Amino acid sequence: MKSKVKFSTNSIKIHTPITVPFIVSVFGALLCSIGAYKLGYIYPFDHILIGLGIIFFAMGLFSFLNTKYYKILINEDPGYYSLVESTGWDISPFKIPYKYFTEIIVQRIINKNKPEFGVLLKNRKGALLLISRFSDEEKTLSFTNELEKTIGLPVTINHEVPYNMIDKTHTHDPYNINLPDNSRIRVIERKEFQELIWNIRYHPLQVVFMFCIYYGFYHIIDIIVLPMYKFNNIITIGVYVILGVILSILLTVVISNLFETHNVIINKDSIVFFNKIFWKKSGEIKIKKADIAFIRSSIEFSNEDMVIGTLNGVNGLNSYINKFSENKKHVKKVMNKKAKQIFRKEFIKLNGTHLKLGEKLFIDQFILKYL
Numbered sequence: 001m002k003s004k005v006k007f008s009t010n011s012i013k014i015h016t017p018i019t020v021p022f023i024v025s026v027f028g029a030l031l032c033s034i035g036a037y038k039l040g041y042i043y044p045f046d047h048i049l050i051g052l053g054i055i056f057f058a059m060g061l062f063s064f065l066n067t068k069y070y071k072i073l074i075n076e077d078p079g080y081y082s083l084v085e086s087t088g089w090d091i092s093p094f095k096i097p098y099k100y101f102t103e104i105i106v107q108r109i110i111n112k113n114k115p116e117f118g119v120l121l122k123n124r125k126g127a128l129l130l131i132s133r134f135s136d137e138e139k140t141l142s143f144t145n146e147l148e149k150t151i152g153l154p155v156t157i158n159h160e161v162p163y164n165m166i167d168k169t170h171t172h173d174p175y176n177i178n179l180p181d182n183s184r185i186r187v188i189e190r191k192e193f194q195e196l197i198w199n200i201r202y203h204p205l206q207v208v209f210m211f212c213i214y215y216g217f218y219h220i221i222d223i224i225v226l227p228m229y230k231f232n233n234i235i236t237i238g239v240y241v242i243l244g245v246i247l248s249i250l251l252t253v254v255i256s257n258l259f260e261t262h263n264v265i266i267n268k269d270s271i272v273f274f275n276k277i278f279w280k281k282s283g284e285i286k287i288k289k290a291d292i293a294f295i296r297s298s299i300e301f302s303n304e305d306m307v308i309g310t311l312n313g314v315n316g317l318n319s320y321i322n323k324f325s326e327n328k329k330h331v332k333k334v335m336n337k338k339a340k341q342i343f344r345k346e347f348i349k350l351n352g353t354h355l356k357l358g359e360k361l362f363i364d365q366f367i368l369k370y371l
Contacts, residue, residue, distance in 0.1 A: 003301040005132050007146045010074040016067040016301045025060025028053045044224040055216035058209040065203050094358050106144050107158035108321045115321045126166040127364045130298035160318040177365050180358045194266040200353050266370045273348045285348050297360040306350035313346025
């Protein structure tokens with residue numbers, strides 16, 4: 001879900017819209033209450049209402065737990081941006097040195113294979129942090145003006161993604177970015193390699209809501225559909241088998257989420273990324289350090305992937321953006337296919353969902369340290 005940004009005196013608020021999850025959960029609770037109140041009087045509608053109510057109620061609360069809120073305070077603590085970071089289940093303070101960011105960047109970006117305008121903050125070594133994105137250039141510039149007034153950094157407008165964004169000429173001298181308490185990131189530093197390991201887990205209540213959604217569908221099928229239509233034994237068995245398969249998939253997703261890790265290994269000449277469940281690796285991508293031209297994190301809630309891109313990837317990205325802008329209808333399908341190939345080969349996408357801002361900036365600093 002796309003984030004919303006508001007400016008006020010010496011502060012910036014970035015949050016996930018909560019209106020839709022709230023309405024969905026209240027609607028679900030209302031349906032379930034009506035069904036329970038009329039239970040036995042309006043069959044089969046009572047059980048339909050109960051089943052749909054459970055589904056909508058659980059979906060709304062599941063989404064609500066995914067919401068995030070940032071409040072960035074300027075001039076509260078001299079020399080620092082003071083940040084309050086809140087999720088659906090956690091609130092934590094964080095501070096970023098003023099000098100950590102040096103510039104506001106406006107440039108075309110790709111979001112789910114669609115070119116848009118992105119507003120980003122750039123640090124001294126050239127790593128970017130995506131703040132917000134827009135499909136309209138006028139709205140982008142209006143937002144940028146407000147951001148410039150609030151934080152006082154200069155603005156640079158790029159019509160293409162620069163090829164020399166990462167500054168590899170100066171010795172890395174990072175500002176102190178500490179991992180938050182109870183961070184899920186593990187660090188391994190050895191002479192031969194350095195490794196970051198983290199996992200992205202559902203909140204326990206989200207797991208409960210996932211099973212509630214499953215039960216809502218099961219309730220409707222088991223209590224209403226099968227008794228009403230009186231299918232023969234073969235069809236009935238087939239329906240229960242399908243429900244069992246869906247339940248098995250759900251259990252697999254939950255168990256995989258508990259044990260899956262995201263791994264970044266930095267060797268002497270390359271960076272390797274892969275996912276790992278128990279002993280099995282998947283999605284491995286390897287790029288040379290010398291080819292890295294682009295590092296971007298994000299607190300834009302619709303796409304929180306962290307991206308590491310090569311020079312060839314930036315070239316392909318710029319080509320895609322330019323051709324898409326020239327003739328959207330003619331090249332869209334072809335370019336979408338090419339863009340996916342570019343992203344698979346030339347960009348490492350790190351799953352940053354549910355990572356705190358401090359953790360994202362720490363990963364940026366760690367990678368920049370060993371480039």
